[in-house]
Amino acid sequence: MEHTSRSFEIELRELKEKLLLMGGKIEEIIRDAMNSLTERDSGLAQEVINRDHEINRMELQIDDLCFRILALRQPTASDLRFITVCLKVVTDLERVGDMGVNIAERALELNLEAPLKPYVDLPRMSEGAQRMLKSSLDAFVNEDVELAQEVLNSDDGIDDLNRRIFQELVEFMEKDPTNVRRAILLSFISRYLERIADHATNLAEMVIFMVQGRDVRHSLSKSL
Amino acid sequence: MEHTSRSFEIELRELKEKLLLMGGKIEEIIRDAMNSLTERDSGLAQEVINRDHEINRMELQIDDLCFRILALRQPTASDLRFITVCLKVVTDLERVGDMGVNIAERALELNLEAPLKPYVDLPRMSEGAQRMLKSSLDAFVNEDVELAQEVLNSDDGIDDLNRRIFQELVEFMEKDPTNVRRAILLSFISRYLERIADHATNLAEMVIFMVQGRDVRHSLSKSL
Numbered sequence: 001m002e003h004t005s006r007s008f009e010i011e012l013r014e015l016k017e018k019l020l021l022m023g024g025k026i027e028e029i030i031r032d033a034m035n036s037l038t039e040r041d042s043g044l045a046q047e048v049i050n051r052d053h054e055i056n057r058m059e060l061q062i063d064d065l066c067f068r069i070l071a072l073r074q075p076t077a078s079d080l081r082f083i084t085v086c087l088k089v090v091t092d093l094e095r096v097g098d099m100g101v102n103i104a105e106r107a108l109e110l111n112l113e114a115p116l117k118p119y120v121d122l123p124r125m126s127e128g129a130q131r132m133l134k135s136s137l138d139a140f141v142n143e144d145v146e147l148a149q150e151v152l153n154s155d156d157g158i159d160d161l162n163r164r165i166f167q168e169l170v171e172f173m174e175k176d177p178t179n180v181r182r183a184i185l186l187s188f189i190s191r192y193l194e195r196i197a198d199h200a201t202n203l204a205e206m207v208i209f210m211v212q213g214r215d216v217r218h219s220l221s222k223s224l
Numbered sequence: 225m226e227h228t229s230r231s232f233e234i235e236l237r238e239l240k241e242k243l244l245l246m247g248g249k250i251e252e253i254i255r256d257a258m259n260s261l262t263e264r265d266s267g268l269a270q271e272v273i274n275r276d277h278e279i280n281r282m283e284l285q286i287d288d289l290c291f292r293i294l295a296l297r298q299p300t301a302s303d304l305r306f307i308t309v310c311l312k313v314v315t316d317l318e319r320v321g322d323m324g325v326n327i328a329e330r331a332l333e334l335n336l337e338a339p340l341k342p343y344v345d346l347p348r349m350s351e352g353a354q355r356m357l358k359s360s361l362d363a364f365v366n367e368d369v370e371l372a373q374e375v376l377n378s379d380d381g382i383d384d385l386n387r388r389i390f391q392e393l394v395e396f397m398e399k400d401p402t403n404v405r406r407a408i409l410l411s412f413i414s415r416y417l418e419r420i421a422d423h424a425t426n427l428a429e430m431v432i433f434m435v436q437g438r439d440v441r442h443s444l445s446k447s448l
Contacts, residue, residue, distance in 0.1 A: 070304055
């Protein structure tokens with residue numbers, strides 16, 4: 001059968017490698033964006049913003065590759081599930097990249113003013129979100145449902161941190177109007193990090209679908 | 225050829241109808257969520273929040289249908305492009321639904337307090353975002369590239385409104401600390417609306433790919 005041909009295997013491996021490469025670039029973007037904030041490094045922030053094009057290009061290339069494989073190889077069963085999941089995963093990854101760019105943009109604005117307070121909770125939240133992202137990508141590559149489930153379980157912790165940070169920033173704003181602008185910018189960053197965690201959650205859910213989807217899909221196709 | 229068979233045509237029509245139905249439900253959710261804010265109707269807000277499950281169920285059904293068609297019909301060319309676009313569109317639509325739920329959640333909180341000011345700019349922004357969403361769905365159904373291009377052009381207007389609203393809310397907060405919490409909740413709603421416009425923009429871009437993608441894909445598949 002064509003779908004077990006050697007060139008098909010090579011294309012699937014190429015697809016997986018491209019996604020992992022994109023995932024790695026995006027992890028770098030988030031880490032550098034947060035460093036541009038905590039180390040007040042506006043040059044780094046600008047550099048992160050410039051990397052957006054590269055991510056968009058990677059997204060298009062991966063979409064193209066998925067489309068070509070679907071058109072030319074007409075994959076079935078688990079290969080088809082893998083490729084439809086890739087089409088969704090790449091959208092989530094691209095939007096995580098956007099969040100990194102947004103963080104860098106807010107860092108540029110914040111670096112122009114005195115720091116509101118030492119950044120403690122935001123880096124902690126960022127570490128959590130980055131860990132979720134990394135785990136969901138690892139779970140994807142290794143088809144590791146258990147790890148994907150761990151990602152789903154850790155989302156609540158991020159939401160709690162986001163709420164706590166927000167509460168504290170509201171108090172800063174209520175205490176002194178000159179804090180308002182900086183506190184709002186920081187609350188945005190907190191929400192970007194929360195959305196990164198949400199995207200990691202989406203990825204983890206897709207991994208579970210990809211690995212365990214067989215039975216579900218089977219019962220559905222029987223109903224055709 | 226199988227892909228021109230009658231049952232395949234019926235499945236494609238079913239897919240399009242399901243997407244349109246979902247799009248219609250989501251337009252309702254956004255409209256009702258905004259009404260729950262402007263008319264201070266917390267019962268309606270709660271009702272919007274309850275509709276989230278229905279949207280999630282629709283998303284799963286549409287994903288399933290796409291997957292079944294890919295697996296059983298192995299479509300090519302424009303049919304394949306239509307289905308891969310559907311897989312992406314449904315994700316954007318589901319997230320627009322989430323934005324509606326978020327608006328309703330913030331409305332519930334805002335309705336507990338006195339209004340900060342008459343809601344004028346937010347409804348205007350919401351009308352713009354809803355118009356973009358409707359146009360992008362119409363462009364999708366009618367494969368109307370010109371309409372999709374109009375959607376892309378109107379995104380800047382929404383971004384401008386978002387910035388203006390945000391600027392005004394910052395001034396409210398700086399003027400009086402008791403405004404802070406309500407102003408922040410309103411700034412969230414402004415950003416949810418901006419994200420709805422972004423999703424509409426994604427949809428419009430996909431319509432353009434779907435209709436004009438033939439040449440691009442052709443030149444790529446030649447390089448295989």
